[in-house]
Amino acid sequence: MSEKFRPKFHFAPRAGWMNDPNGMIRVDGAYHLFFQHDPDSTLHGPMHWGHARSTDLVNWEELPVALYPTELGTCFSGSAIETGNGELKLFYTAHQRHGDRDFQTQCLVHADRALTTFASEPGNPVVANPGIECFRDPKVIWHAGTARWIMAVTQGQSIGFYSSTDLIDWTFESAFGETEGRHSDGPWECPDLVAMRAPDGFEHWILLVGIGSGAYGHGSGGQYFLGQFDGHRFVNANTPETELWLDYGRDSYAAQTFFDRMGAAPVSIAWASNWTYARATPTQAFRGVMSLPKEMHLVETGQGLRLAQRVPASVKQAFAALAGPTGTYRQDIAVNLAVGQQTNIALFSEQAPHFIVQRISGASATIRTIRAGVTGMPDFAHDYAVDLAYPAEGPLALELYVDRGLVELGSSDGLVWITNLFFPEHPAGEVAIVTREETENA
Structure with a gap:
């Protein structure tokens, strides 16, 4: 079905x-x-x-x-x-x-x-x-x-x-x-x-x-x-x-x-x-x-x-084996940020970001998770942040799993997970990743 x-x-x-x-x-x-x-x-x-x-x-x-x-x-x-x-x-x-x-x-x-x-x-x-x-x-x-x-x-x-x-x-x-x-x-x-x-x-x-x-x-x-x-x-x-x-x-x-x-x-x-x-x-x-x-x-x-x-290797391999715009995919994201910079992650071919990763200081960062409302679903919309450590060396590694609107974002080698449902107009839409200065409008 x-x-x-x-x-x-x-x-x-x-x-x-x-x-x-x-x-x-x-x-x-x-x-x-x-x-x-x-x-x-x-x-x-x-x-x-x-x-x-x-x-x-x-x-x-x-x-x-x-x-x-x-x-x-x-x-x-x-x-x-x-x-x-x-x-x-x-x-x-x-x-x-x-x-x-x-x-x-x-x-x-x-x-x-x-x-x-x-x-x-x-x-x-x-x-x-x-x-x-x-x-x-x-x-x-x-x-x-x-x-x-x-x-x-x-x-x-x-x-x-x-x-x-x-x-x-x-x-x-x-x-x-x-x-x-x-x-x-x-x-x-x-x-x-x-x-x-x-x-x-x-x-x-x-x-x-x-x-x-x-x-x-x-x-x-x-x-x-x-x-x-x-x-x-x-x-x-x-x-x-x-x-x-x-x-x-x-x-x-x-x-x-x-x-x-x-x-x-x-x-x-x-x-x-x-x-x-x-x-x-x-x-x-x-x-x-x-x-x-x-x-x-x-x-x-x-x-x-x-x-x-x-996530077990068998599951990672199953995501990796898929090709084409199916709405089910896995993506590794390496975030290289100076203090005051942020990376916006927009899903489903939408313009507004669903996640904003921001480096707060030399050792700290946040992931802001944003979700628009859906008609008939009270209290579905949200906008809040999750604190995490920024690595002393190298980029901040994220792993993103998207499966027809269900999104799981992992960070810090699995210490931080953010799992959110979305019900977008285009579940198979593209992901856009943009790094910019914090002072610019997200």
Whole structure:
């Protein structure tokens, strides 16, 4: 099916609504992406789990719907794991409405090795509601240090941690976050907990958290915390007021990583939209798209350890193989700026720039991200800046991915990403890059 804004390399469903990625797992050489899905509407409705599969993170085959609502409720976000004996399990939040309030519990599903058949655990829910309205999005991992399964779950404005040895009986361990990072009037959502090695070989833990409103770029976004996790509690390595962002754009939310027993670098995918206007995007048969996959790495910076994200080689090669004005392309941009100069990047054959890179001083720069309004999409327009370091030697390297209006701009070797949706008149239009003095009109 052809649509003006249907991307080529960013996954989108054939039809219906899609939001959060969930149940992401790599098994037997294939990446499985489950996702929040209403197959019968392009508006958020009764949640199912959609399902897609890829062997290269480039080409995705959409499979039949995996999970359907049951008597326990609709199927909100969750995760997938592979046990030591090769069994595959899914965890999700069963969601009901009791009057004007949500009621949420955590459920277990047993899957076959091919992830084609799914059977609910007879004893569901495996984690009952402890009296919290927002209690959802279970992310389950194996914690080798304590030889137990750990579940990270949203508990309003914090993340709760539970432990289990059998995936059935769960014990509450601790909660993190009420006084840490960015908070807003909505709950934290879609946690993920990832062990990673720093360049010096020491292990650190990354806690990913979605914030439904009030994020860096306004509306929903993804923050992360870096620290230690001993199987009982998470300890932040930074001060409570430190805010770290996975993406500084308007359209990157609910990022999750693939469960992968092969021990490769974690790979994440996010929902490329924003709850402020997600229900109004001007597509036809489908609504919702995923970000490109990104490999996660820890790097040393002047501010300490930080998370860098890099697009896998297979995805870069797929973009590079395209030719002609398709509206899907990748471009490396080397920005050489004196202090006071700026580089304007205009997309889609439009005159006004969508990004302005400006060198502020010898060691600092900004990327200004600009987006015009779209009829019927409140709060879509924006104009704000992202700070970043200007390299001591050589140019500032940018990597630009454009896919039928979805734009991902990376900088600082993956430390800074800006992901934004656009709905231009000409998605296949050209890109123009112009360097000028700051005093000239942009």
